[in-house]
Amino acid sequence: DVKVTQSSRYLVKRTGEKVFLECVQDMDHENMFWYRQDPGLGLRLIYFSYDVKMKEKGDIPEGYSVSREKKERFSLILESASTNQTSMYLCATWTDPSYEQYFGPGTRLTVT
């Protein structure tokens, strides 16, 4: 079974702090994604990566950056956390030829 793990289930940070969310997968998948999930808005794509050191902006990249130094690890960075970044953050992986995305358990981030 594919396993996608995220570094924290719950995180509380202060406005202005730099925040790192880590995602690790164990199935050698090329593609990795970061989403945020908010009530009434569904899942929205922040960034994705199709290879090591490669990244592409999703639909809502503002205020975020990513890092993929190794194939199994994809990090989401909030350079200066703001209260409107309070959300559930979900990491996912995907490999061809299946279109199935495998999700991690999520990190619920609260910015105060």
Added chain:
Amino acid sequence: GESVGLHLPTLSVQEGDNSIINCAYSNSASDYFIWYKQESGKGPQFIIDIRSNMDKRQGQRVTVLLNKTVKHLSLQIAATQPGDSAVYFCAENIGLLKLTFGQGTILTVHP
């Protein structure tokens, strides 16, 4: 169908009944669709998928129907069980590794 605003559609059924959850998608060029189940406190879990060249696909206790004419997708769950209680949402592939997700429907199964 999908929700507008903060309130998700809800569906309440009795254990053993069949459930039908609906989804309207937006892009007529989408070529692949997925249904996900998300239980409280967990990440979404793949249930079943269907390609645009199909009208119907069956899995274990689940069936997905695709009507491209009206851009409508449905998920049928047979003999619904309490463990099926969750949020269900559809996703469509709009190309370039991107999926667009619906907001979801809350399914509650009463014993």
